[in-house]
Amino acid sequence: MNSNPLPVNSSRLGGCTLTGALSVTSRICDAATIVHGPKGCSHHNFSLLHATWLDNDEVLLPDLVSTGLTEQDIVFGGESALRTALDKAAGRDVKAVFVLSTCIVETIGDDVEAVCEQEYGIPVIHIPTAGFLGGTFQDGVNNALITLAGSADPCALINGVNIIGEMNLEYEVAENYAEIARLLGCLGLPVSLRFVHDIPFDRISRLGAAQLNLLRNPALVPVGQYLEERFGTPFIPSFPHGLSDTIAFLESVARCCGIDGHKAVERERALQTEMIAAFGDLHGSRATLGNTWPGLEGLVAAEELAGVLGISPNGGGEIRLPVSPAVGTAGLRRMLHRWRRAIHA
Amino acid sequence: MKQIALYGKGGIGKSTTSANLSVALSVRDLSVLQIGCDPKRDSTRMLMQGQFIPTVMDLVRTRGEDALSLKDIVFTGYNGIRCVEAGGPEPGVGCAGRGIIATFHLLEKFGALAGDVIVYDVLGDVVCGGFAMPMREGYAQEIYLVTSGELMSLYAANNICKAIQRLSSRVKSRCRLAGVICNARGQPREEELVIEFSRRVNSTMVQYIPRAHVVQQAEVNQQTVIEYSPDSAQAEVYRSLAGRVMENTRLSIPTPLETDELESLAREFI
Numbered sequence A: 001m002n003s004n005p006l007p008v009n010s011s012r013l014g015g016c017t018l019t020g021a022l023s024v025t026s027r028i029c030d031a032a033t034i035v036h037g038p039k040g041c042s043h044h045n046f047s048l049l050h051a052t053w054l055d056n057d058e059v060l061l062p063d064l065v066s067t068g069l070t071e072q073d074i075v076f077g078g079e080s081a082l083r084t085a086l087d088k089a090a091g092r093d094v095k096a097v098f099v100l101s102t103c104i105v106e107t108i109g110d111d112v113e114a115v116c117e118q119e120y121g122i123p124v125i126h127i128p129t130a131g132f133l134g135g136t137f138q139d140g141v142n143n144a145l146i147t148l149a150g151s152a153d154p155c156a157l158i159n160g161v162n163i164i165g166e167m168n169l170e171y172e173v174a175e176n177y178a179e180i181a182r183l184l185g186c187l188g189l190p191v192s193l194r195f196v197h198d199i200p201f202d203r204i205s206r207l208g209a210a211q212l213n214l215l216r217n218p219a220l221v222p223v224g225q226y227l228e229e230r231f232g233t234p235f236i237p238s239f240p241h242g243l244s245d246t247i248a249f250l251e252s253v254a255r256c257c258g259i260d261g262h263k264a265v266e267r268e269r270a271l272q273t274e275m276i277a278a279f280g281d282l283h284g285s286r287a288t289l290g291n292t293w294p295g296l297e298g299l300v301a302a303e304e305l306a307g308v309l310g311i312s313p314n315g316g317g318e319i320r321l322p323v324s325p326a327v328g329t330a331g332l333r334r335m336l337h338r339w340r341r342a343i344h345a
Numbered sequence B: 001m002k003q004i005a006l007y008g009k010g011g012i013g014k015s016t017t018s019a020n021l022s023v024a025l026s027v028r029d030l031s032v033l034q035i036g037c038d039p040k041r042d043s044t045r046m047l048m049q050g051q052f053i054p055t056v057m058d059l060v061r062t063r064g065e066d067a068l069s070l071k072d073i074v075f076t077g078y079n080g081i082r083c084v085e086a087g088g089p090e091p092g093v094g095c096a097g098r099g100i101i102a103t104f105h106l107l108e109k110f111g112a113l114a115g116d117v118i119v120y121d122v123l124g125d126v127v128c129g130g131f132a133m134p135m136r137e138g139y140a141q142e143i144y145l146v147t148s149g150e151l152m153s154l155y156a157a158n159n160i161c162k163a164i165q166r167l168s169s170r171v172k173s174r175c176r177l178a179g180v181i182c183n184a185r186g187q188p189r190e191e192e193l194v195i196e197f198s199r200r201v202n203s204t205m206v207q208y209i210p211r212a213h214v215v216q217q218a219e220v221n222q223q224t225v226i227e228y229s230p231d232s233a234q235a236e237v238y239r240s241l242a243g244r245v246m247e248n249t250r251l252s253i254p255t256p257l258e259t260d261e262l263e264s265l266a267r268e269f270i
Helices: A017-025 A039-055 A071-076 A079-090 A103-108 A112-116 A137-149 A173-186 A201-209 A218-231 A243-257 A262-278 A296-309 A328-344 B014-026 B056-063 B096-109 B129-135 B151-168 B190-200 B213-220 B233-247 B259-268
Strands: A031-036 A064-066 A096-101 A124-127 A161-164 A191-195 A212-215 B002-008 B032-037 B082-085 B117-122 B142-147 B176-183 B205-209
Touching: A017 A031, A017 A039, A017 A096, A017 A137, A031 A039, A031 A079, A039 A064, A064 A079, A071 B056, A071 B096, A079 A096, A079 A112, A096 A112, A112 A124, A124 A137, A137 A191, A137 A201, A137 A218, A161 A173, A161 A218, A173 A191, A173 A243, A173 A262, A173 A328, A191 A201, A201 A218, A212 A218, A212 A243, A243 A262, A243 A296, A243 A328, A262 A328, A296 A328, B002 B014, B002 B151, B002 B176, B002 B233, B014 B032, B014 B117, B014 B176, B014 B233, B032 B096, B032 B129, B056 B096, B096 B129, B117 B129, B129 B151, B142 B151, B151 B176, B151 B190, B151 B259, B176 B190, B176 B233, B190 B205, B190 B259, B205 B233
Parallel strands: A031 A064, A031 A096, A096 A124, A161 A191, A161 A212, B002 B117, B002 B142, B032 B082, B032 B117, B142 B176, B176 B205
Antiparallel strands: none
């Protein structure tokens, strides 16, 4: 039996398992997701996804279907409501249906797996996501990715890198991806698959084709390990945070893919030097790095940057660090623009 | 209004005892409501000439709550006794406990909980919060345990004592143990054992009901004993039970036994 720890902070990553899984399945563009539970579970997540995407200038509606369980379904069992929803969803123009369970259906013991195993004419994939079993948002993400990966078979290798577990609900998801794609491009490596961000369902079958899996953050290591076991693909556990970490990232990607990365590293160093020079006006200023949000890697990256820029870490006003640590050199540049505003304010 | 609930191990004779008690109360000119709180839905059968009445949960499911009224869920049986069956899911699916809670809300909404005496006949073990519903505030205040002298039956009764103890510690709770009814299976020294068990859990045995063939005879004729054979000694036992229930003022917070205490108690009377 699991015990669910109380949230120690308000980080979304510590939240509901269901939301975590939905942040993945809702970005498969030709599939529907059934949330098997009361309508509120779907409504809450629908608004959360919609509002978050809107913040990122994406006007999209997640394709969520609720089985709309009422007290009557709880008393008599919710399996027939799920069957009805599945028949309906499978009759639409979708390539797959994901079925996510909620706390109440796991409590009353609906056999969701058995209902999903029936024939609906399209793939029906069950992802157990009841939050009260102790999982977090991150577990929901990981479970969803691992379950989806289970639908792909090993295939021939191509020249390319998979991006695993992008944080689809973070504000800079597009910018962070663009930066990673740029860094890989410096090494002549194309992105093979964004697993999962705006891909059609059948693209998941190409999951095993990449030379390397690049995880968004170390919390995804269990997913990286699963993929390594299943397809033999090595992985790098995180997007890079900070000046030297970005250089080290280029070197380790090059090493993993058997590429000579010296030229790319040299060019990146030059780019970083140019960037530091462009923010020379910050030299000698004082600022305290706020550490409300970032984990250690965010703080380490910011301290390194402040040191290189000659910003004195004591005294002066507080400069807030981004909620998720800046990614790559471009991420640092965006952060520096915010620092400049704060310091000159 | 007196509200009592009968709890005990499955198959121990709660429904037979409840139905006969309801009849014995009704012949004292009391207005009686018997509510079966078990998905098996057979609590009130002997009061309804062997008929299974539609359950509250089935009616909600087939007709919808809005289409229902009091007269759809309450059925009048032998001697004017009003009968309700909560019902619930088929075995193996859904949540029977929630079915009991939903039924109680509906009974409240319809103002069904009225009359001189309400008898709640509840499923064997208090397996979850739903089956403790009859013990909650505003419902049964007097809990009777139905048990034989068999260890497993005493074990179930002892577990119910734990539930009563737990609930009675709540501030507004008025739920108390009112007594133990011994529905004997005919083992030696059974009455003594149940008297001693009752004493140890801080209660009393209010009635000893001997094993009697007439109970089965009445049942196959789809009647209660009092209806089938009003002059029998067994009928008198149920009338006596009704008298004691109405006069009973000894309500207690039970002191459940540890399992080893219970086992050694049973050994003493073997």
